[in-house]
Structures are given as structure tokens and as C-alpha cells.
Amino acid sequence: MSVTNKDFYEDVRPTLMLYKIIGITSLKNVFYGQFYFQWGSNFIWPVVTYLTPCYLFVTKAVTYPTATLWFWTVNFIVREFLSQLTSIYVDTHLPKIIEKTNRFDTEHGRPTEQRTRPRYYMIAYLGCTLMLLTCACIDILLNKLSVKVIFESMLRYMSSIFPLLYLLFCDEMCMRFRSLRTRWRTEVAKVLASTSRATCHALESERLAHAQLCDLVEEIRVAFGPRLTTYLLFVFLEHLARFYFDTYVMPTHRRKHSTLEILGVSQLESLMFLAHAWIGTYLVAYLSDALTESSKEIITDLRNIPIWKLPQDCCEQVTFFMSQVQNSQTIITASGLFTVNKTILSSIIISLATYIIVIIQLSPDLGRIFVE
Secondary structure (H helix, E strand, C coil): CCHHHHHHHHHHHHHHHHHHHHCCCCCECCCCCCCECCCCHHHHHHHHHHHHHHHHHHHHHHHCCCHHHHHHHHHHHHHHHHHHHHHHHHHHHHHHHHHHHHHHHHHHCCCCCCCCCCCHHHHHHHHHHHHHHHHHHHHHHHCCCCHHHHHHHHHHCCCCCCCHHHHHHHHHHHHHHHHHHHHHHHHHHHHHHCCCCCCCHHHHHHHHHHHHHHHHHHHHHHHHHHHHHHHHHHHHHHHHHHHHHHHHHHHHHHHHCCCCCCCCCHHHHHHHHHHHHHHHHHHHHHHHHHHHHHHHCHHHHHHCCCHHHCCHHHHHHHHHHHHHHHHCCCCCECCCCCECCCHHHHHHHHHHHHHHHHHHHHHHHHHHHHCC
16 A cells, blocks of 8 residues: 555544444454455444444333333434444445545645644544533432443433544545645646646646546545435434423423432433534534535636636636536535535524424323323
């Protein structure tokens, strides 16, 4: 493996190692060498991390059979099953995407942009995770320390983890689009400053590089589309479910069991969910939008080029490039169902407001199911 390829692989490796530890990825050779996807024993750990909490949830629901507990049990089982399924789908596409990105870096060079600080979305991811783990530890310490309390506290704070790997690839593609734009400006300046007849080979190379990046964006959209759909769907549904239970079910439960002492920070669970969910949703929307915009930004440079100063073959390359950028399909969608960009934030808020009004109108009927 060349140094360039290894550099990009080392950029991806820490995230994949984290995914491997928490059981989200089933790729092989994540901790060393070149990873790849293969059906087999590498699925054991993801299956264990999925079945263990499912077993605990079902056991508690069977022991204390209530409609509320069964609802959250089924919600967790379905959500995590779809998350595992879509993660496997990502794993089947990921080695090919990495290989093509490595080949692109070999041909056109690594991004010129150098990072001196940790990626902000990685900090947000680790911060949200540490916050949930800290709250779980506080609950464990304040309540009777036992295996049952430990598992119940950990399960209470388990939330849908936003797709960190998708954010990483969006950021990497943005960096390459920005580097390509810088190289394009340099090559155009060389052609304009040249007194002899310049060739268009360098301009054509950059145009083809842009086409390769657009193809990579297409593969990323296909690979992560189901994962984004699952994540955003359950974030939306859990908002509605938590609103109803916190507004109607829990007050009734506390009135009927007023003698129960609530220790720890479990009452802040919904607030932590809101922080975790909206940080993840904003990062997904922001980086998806940034990826689309970075692929289109070079159109400004193309429009500002004085065509009359360029040789005929270079003028044709500029024209081809402009048409290519205008017709490139780099918009991120969730499996073609809806576009993922910053406008999705307002769409989610409006949809939540609409369904919350419906829940308020139906609350008496729902109450007979979940409370009585």
C-alpha cells in the first residue's frame, strides 16, 4: 500500500475502530492492514451487542407487562435491528469507496488543507456519548449497586447514535473539492500567464478529477441512504413518543406512585435525548449541504475566466467543465425519499408541531391504552 493510500486509510481507521468496539461495523482487519467485508465470524460481536440489550428489554417487559414498557421495548428492537441492517449495507459498499478515494489521492494528490485541531463533529459525537455514559454512572452510584441497576441505567440512556462515519466521508469529500478548486485556479493562472501556446492537459485533468469526485459522492449517497433514512425516521418518531409519555403518562404515574423516590438524573433523560438528537440531525444536514455546495462552488471560478485570453482547446475545456458542474448530481437524499440539507431542520420542526397537535387531540383515547 502506498503512503498516500495509507494516509487516507489512517484517517478513516480511528472511526472504524470506534465502530468496531461498539459493534456497529462488521468489517474485517479494522485494527490493522486493509479492511474488507466478508460474511462470517466478524458478525458475532455486532449480533451480541444487539441481542444482549434486546434480551434485557424483553425480560423486563415480560416481568412487568405494561403497554408503556412494551412500546419502548419494541421501539428499541426495531430501531436497533434496522440500524444493524443498514450498517451492514454500508459495510458492503465501504471498501470500494475507500479504494476509489485512495486511487483518486494517488492520481491527484492528497488535499492541501491541513487539520491542526480535531474534527468538530467527532468532538460532538464523543461529547454526547460521554454525557450519556456519565448520567448512567451517576444513576448507578446513587441507586443500589447491582447488575440489574447497572443494565437498567445503561439501557435508559441508550439513544440512536448519529452516523459518524457518514459525517467523516462528507468532510473528506468537501476537502477534496476545495483542493481541486485551488488547483484549478493555479492551472488557469499558469495558462493565462504563459506567453507560448499552452496545452489544456492540466485543465482536462482537473475536470476529470471533479467528475471522479462526483461519482464518489453518488456512491456515498447510495451507501448511506438507508442509514440516514433509519436515523432520521426514528429521531422523528421518538420525539413524538417522548412528548406523549412525558406530558401525559409520566405525570399520572408519579401521582399514583408518589411514595417512590427518584434518585439520579433520570428525570433529565428527555433533555439529553433532545440535545443528542438535534446535534446529530444538525450535523447530518449541515455536512450534507456543505458537500453539495462545495461541489458547485467552482462554477464561480469558471464564470470569471476571461475566455478570450485562452487558447481554443482550453476554452472548450472551460465550457465542458461548466456544463459538467451544472449537471452534476451531488445532492444527498435519504434513499431518494427526501433531500438531506439544512432545510430538513425546518421540515422536521413543522412536522413535529403538526403531529403534536394530533397527539393532543387524541390524548384521551391514548391514555386509556397506556395509563389504565
